Amino acid sequence: MVFYFSGTGNSRFAAERIAKAIGQEAHDITVYTKKKVPPVFIEGGAYVFCCPSYMSALAKAITDFISWASFPKGSKTYFVVTCAASMGITPKVGAELCEQNGLDYMGSAQVVMPQNYIALFTTKQKEDNNKIISEALPVIDMIAETVKNGEKLEEKKIGKIEYSVTKWVRDVYYKDFMKTKKFTATDKCIGCQMCVRICPLNNISMQDNKPVWGDKCSHCMACINRCPKDAIEYGKGSVGKPRYKGPEANLE
Ligand SMILES: Cc1cc2nc3c(=O)[nH]c(=O)nc-3n(C[C@H](O)[C@H](O)[C@H](O)COP(=O)(O)O)c2cc1C
Ligand code: SF4
Ligand code: SF4
Structure with a gap:
């Protein structure tokens, strides 16, 4: 298997x-x-x-x-x-x-x-x-x-x-650095909930039509990279960087 x-x-x-x-x-x-x-x-x-x-x-x-x-x-x-x-x-x-x-x-x-x-x-x-x-x-x-x-x-x-x-x-690193405090949704967020659906740990929920992050995160970077509006940032570290949408999207 x-x-x-x-x-x-x-x-x-x-x-x-x-x-x-x-x-x-x-x-x-x-x-x-x-x-x-x-x-x-x-x-x-x-x-x-x-x-x-x-x-x-x-x-x-x-x-x-x-x-x-x-x-x-x-x-x-x-x-x-x-x-x-x-x-x-x-x-x-x-x-x-x-x-x-x-x-x-x-x-x-x-x-x-x-x-x-x-x-x-x-x-x-x-x-x-x-x-x-x-x-x-x-x-x-x-x-x-x-x-x-x-x-x-x-x-x-x-x-x-x-x-x-x-x-x-x-x-x-696993204990002290895989945190979610720095994740934010910007004004580009349209409330589509895709980040909620794709989080492998069910760590994202919606409040007032915007995502909020819980504390069970593996830093897999699915939410921030795959948001269709590129509306998620991780502090200042992610600003202006290209989002990686995955192999299939890349090879399209
Ligand atoms: C939290 C985290 C830690 C990573 N650490 C390493 C690493 O130690 N060495 C490395 O070569 N790539 C590292 N990467 C890059 C990923 O391993 C690489 O992009 C991987 O192919 C992503 O796989 P996925 O698309 O299946 O999630 C890291 C990525 C993340 C998100
Ligand atoms: S995937 Fe992006 S646009 Fe959709 S709810 Fe999450 S942050 Fe907002
Ligand atoms: S980085 Fe991955 S595990 Fe953490 S909240 Fe985003 S999608 Fe979920």
Whole structure:
């Protein structure tokens, strides 16, 4: 089975392409997490998890999902991490996660896709993103081929120091920096509620026809990038930057 967590569509895109290549469908993990009942999967065959890299490793949404749901013991498990530059320490985090959950770790692969972290970094113009996506296609196809053949993904070794320092930074970032205080809706907001519908954590509600943010946020950047009116800002950090609308919109 192929699962994904995705804010702006990069990881969904990779998951759907891999699923298609191996004759399956891709499943959004938030369909399960929003129901709040841990699912039990009994399907045989490989399990593939696609998600973004958040702070130098696979998104916590996926690691939490794997620990929360049940999978057949010993299932071959692959991680596919979309990122702007690097999947960081994913290989070690993924291997540990598999060990804790009785899964057979088959490796992790990174797919470089457009940057979506508009709150912190500079997002690119459409033409630059098109080039990045085109270059990602053969990488995704190679991963799909490896999964299809039941082979292991090649990955680099993660050193002990790199692992512990990165893990510490990640924990601090998740705890102290993934906040919503800086999100605001500007006068461009038309009250369409798209941000409410697409938030994977159900963290946005409407008050007086404008969105308000709760405190359960993974900083996935779906709301701010995908608002049809570009009416959301993150403090001053996002002002004037191009919004990343996802691979399909980009390739249109
Ligand atoms: C909170 C956050 C943290 C990120 N951290 C990293 C990172 O450590 N390394 C990296 O290469 N890209 C990082 N990115 C960029 C995303 O991993 C990348 O754009 C990804 O493809 C987005 O996937 P999605 O469209 O499926 O949400 C980060 C993005 C966000 C929103
Ligand atoms: S998606 Fe944009 S326009 Fe629609 S309600 Fe949210 S902020 Fe307003
Ligand atoms: S509120 Fe947070 S989790 Fe929800 S869409 Fe916005 S950035 Fe993502």
